Amino acid sequence: MIEFEVLGGVRLRVDGAEVDLAPMPQRLLGLLLAKRGQSVKVDTMIDALWEHDPPRTARKTVRIYVYRLRALIGDESRIVRADSGYRLNLKPEELDAARFEQLTTQAAQARSRGDLEAALCLLDKALGLWRGPAFDGLDRVAEVSTLVSWLDERRLTAFEDRVDIELELGRHAEAIGPLTRAVAENPYRERLRGQLMRALHRSGRQAEALDAYRQVRQLLATEMGMEPHEELQAIHREVLGQVPTVGQVPRHLPHDVPDFVGRQQDLEWLDSMAGARGTPLVITAVAGAGGIGKTALVLHWAHRVAELFPDGQLYVNLRGYDSGSPLRPLDALAHLLRCLGVQRGQVPSEVEVASALYRSLLAERKMLVVLDNACSAEQVRPLLPGVAGCRVVVTSRDRLSGLVAGDGARRLTLGLLPDDNGLALMRRLLGGQRVDAEPEAAARVVALCAGLPLALRIAAAKLADWPAMSLAEYAGDLSDGNRLAALALGGDEERAVTVVIDRSHDSLPAAAQRALRLLGLVPGPEFTAEALAALAGTSVAEAASNLDALA
Secondary structure, three states: OEEEEOOOOOEEEEOOEEOOOOHHHHHHHHHHHHHOOOOEEHHHHHHHHHOOOOOOOHHHHHHHHHHHHHHHHOOHHHEEEOOOEEEEOOOHHHEHHHHHHHHHHHHHHHHHOOOHHHHHHHHHHHHHOOOOOOOOOOOOOHHHHHHHHHHHHHHHHHHHHHHHHHHHOOOHHHHHHHHHHHHHHOOOOHHHHHHHHHHHHHOOOHHHHHHHHHHHHHHHHHHHOOOOOHHHHHHHHHHHOOOOOOOOOOEOOOOOOOOOOOOHHHHHHHHHHHOOOOOOOEEEEEEOOOOOOHHHHHHHHHHHOHHHOOOOEEEEEOOOOOOOOOOOHHHHHHHHHHHOOOOHHHOOOOHHHHHHHHHHHHOOOOOEEEEEEEOOHHHHHHHOOOOOOOEEEEEEOOOOHHHHHHHOOEEEEOOOOOHHHHHHHHHHHHOHHHHHHOHHHHHHHHHHOOOOHHHHHHHHHHHHHOOOOOHHHHHHHHHHOOHHHHOEEOOEEEEEHHHHHHHHHHOOOHHHHHHHHHHOOOOOOOOOHHHHHHHHOOOHHHHHHHHHHHO
């Protein structure tokens, strides 16, 4: 196995062992490697080896050096005569500079996929190939110097890319030391200066970040008669707390439900909240069971009143009751900040700092913020604006009592859809002719769906798939079989009543889950905390607490 190394002094390894190279053969090998498989004329070799003062025997000596290199490599076919000179045949994987380029390319691809840890590992491997300045000792040779400059630039860029990833991952303190050394070695490199300012600022060292800007500004003015570029000035404003301006007005509401029916009183109540006065911030919590239509109601209302919020509408699904983990407040803030024009690399990595930046961006603006599918008040609280003019609507299966008690939220608890609204929805989804042909059966289907809009939509979708089935026949299937299993759509596991109920159940504390199962033994629709305490073998206070969680 043959390895050529130029990221430092020129070296040759054969089967893992370094080969001892005399200075002149080493110099000749470096020149051949710099050309990477291209022919190097003998006259060029002579100028490079003896710096324009060659001996009379120079051509013969070059042949001797070539002979020695062939012997050291152990393969005469590696160095061949070509075009009045010589060419070194090598494979890309045999040259450390080529491996460096490959690793940095792979790192860029990993970063574009969002795999930051993999990108960081690849850049570490790439930078680990360097032992010192490229072609150390040959940088003054004309045929090598241009490549040396290019490689040095690529090395510095790879280092900067690595720092960017560290900052994205929130490792600000770890980046300060290497950045300080890099800035000292490259004082005019503004990208490095900006990275150092960000790392210092996000590590709570604002004064040092501002001093770093003062130093580079003074250096550029004294030595080059110019101001820092706009990007560095923007970082300076960021350190000062001057937040970036919002560009295009964000309008990020998902599409409205085209066949929305009913809920007139609820819509009017939301309208009254949109125009509320005398409070610094209006927060509306729309609570209700899974599948009851909270998101549909809020989105339908939000589209109706969008013109009241000329600075835009923001939306984020907090995934409080999805199959995976709920969205962390920091991740939700990162999404909202990017919607407001903040670049990915400028999003703070601490919740408090990101929340402060978010509130600053919304100051003096009139915006609607929809926080959908929240799991708790703690998840929502960092996402609340801090000023008048903004309106926040939160949907949740939880009652979010913490928001009501601590943040002044108004709560709308969404009830089941009335039967007449259910029939109107069936007519919208199936067509009036089919519903009117079997009015009693249609009413029976609505009743079996228990006023749950999700169940009604699934039932209508299945009936639409089976045009030959009568509504009476379908009502019989729902009544006689496993109703939960029947209210599911093939190929869309998320659209199933049983999935919605399962996730609500699984989010409960274990004691509340057990209480719910025990209540199935009660032979009637009403019970007391004392009855549950007797069934569960607990105190009345504990039973009441579990009932509160279930309610």
